[in-house]
Amino acid sequence: MRVRPLALALVAAVTVAVAPAPPAAAATPDRWGFAAVWNPTVPAGTTLDTTRQWGSWRAAFPALWATGGKLAVGLFRVTFPQVASGTRGTVHVTAVSRAGNYCEVFRWGSAGADEIVDVACHRPGGILADTPFTIMWSTSSGVFPPGAYATAQVNTAGAAVQWYNSTGAGAPGTGLLTPGRYLVRIPGVGVVGAGLSGNVQVTAIQPNAVARRCKVESWSPVGLEIDVVVVCVNAAGALTSTDFFITYHRQRAVFGAVDVPKYFGYIWSAGGGQTNYNHQLGFGANGVGMLAGGTYEVKYPQIGIRETNTHVTAYGDGPNYCGLGQPWVNAGSDALVNVMCFDNTGNPANYRFLSTFTSRH
Known part of the structure; x- marks a missing residue:
């Protein structure tokens, strides 16, 4: 990877901060939810698809669903009930x-018994624009094998505001x-000796809903440690210090669960080995094929079961980025995910990415 020598040189010079420990609690995840917003213009309180x-509230409140509604042009609120x-x-x-539209988080928190997440989406050039999107929220605590699951919220200065690590290995x-x-x-x-393993997802946070994007520039194993270089840009494609969320998951769903769901997987389009995992079929079962310039189909065999969710993060240097080109399809028991990547002007461009997919089942 041509970016890695520079990244490693910078790593040697950087001052690394360690975040305070999260509160201890039960097995991960404590609370979670995922949803898809196909029509970003619906009024507040509209039940989403x-x-x-699905979400952790469904066990105690089976009649409740995640809802959403437009706040303003390009701004949308998702409500996960009772969590x-x-x-x-x-x-x-x-x-x-x-x-080539893209989305970020600009606010999240509690409203009574519910968890709300406000999302801002922009078209190329940085103008707010109503845009369909997928969303996942999760909070975790406690030490719980197998596999691994770690998350962090990192601020513009590079400090971890909050973090979680299922292995008990400590703060990032x-x-x-x-x-x-x-x-x-x-x-x-x-995993010692396995090289790169698992999957990484990154999402920008911008509290003023100004256009920002973040992605993985490079990642590498160092013993049991995974080192990730994250890059963030503004609407012009220039590197810009930005808050972000990062999730690493290995043989776990992207929201952190272990035994349920049983139908999940992930793939890195630039690699193989243990970065391509399917919980039903094992390593190497998922596939990526090019449909057209900048457009790809990711196939997840035998995990397109019941309620599902998917995310994608671009991988590499420069301002290019990736998202979903259209809603994914459950074809029989297979999941077919359409990924599109773009240059900074919003034109389709061949690029690399990390994709993750999960069912609630």
């Missing part, structure tokens, strides 16, 4: 757009390398 949502956790937890959002080391470039060292989650 019930075939593409209020304040500003704890991690959020990932992925735009669904063939025109985080730091600002240069403006807009961050190092996140996640301890205890890798």
Whole structure:
């Protein structure tokens, strides 16, 4: 990888901060939810697609569903009922757009018994634009094998505001390398001798709903540690210091669960080995094929079961980015995910990415 020598040189010089420990509690995840917003113009309180949502509240409140509604142009609020956790937890959002629109988190917290997440979406050039998207929120605590699951919220200065690590290995080391470039060292989650393993997802946070994007520039194993370099840009594609969420998951669903769901997987389009995992079929079962310039189909065999959710994060240097080109399809028991990647002007561009997919079942 041509970016890695520079990244490793910067790593040697960066001051790495360690975040305070999260509160101890039961097995992960404590609370979670996922949903899809196909029509970003619906009014507040609209029930979101019930075939593409689920959450931890469903066990105690089976009649309740995640709802949503437009706040203003390009701004949308998702409400997960009965799981209020304040500003704890991690959020990932992925735009669904063939025109190169992209989305970020700009606010989240509790409203009574509910957890709300406000999402901002922009078209190329940075103008707010109503855009379909997928969303996942999860908060976790406690030590719970197997596999590994780690999350962090990192601020513009490179400090971890909150974090979680299912292995009990402790806080991530985080730091600002240069403006807009961050190092996140996640301890205890890798597999010695396996090279890269698992999957990484990154989502920008911008509290004023100004256009920002974040992605993985490079990642590498160091013993049991996974080191990730995250880069963030503004609407012009220039490196810009930005808050972000990061999730690492290995043989776990992206929201952190272990035994349920049993139908999940992930793949890195630039690699193989243990970065391609299917919980039903094992390593190497998922596939990526190019449909057209900048457009790809990811096939997840035998895990497109019941309510599902998917996310994608671009991988590499430069301002290019990726999202979903259209809603995913459950074809029999297979899941077919359409990924599109773009240059900074919103034109389709061949690029690399990390994809993750999960059912609630």
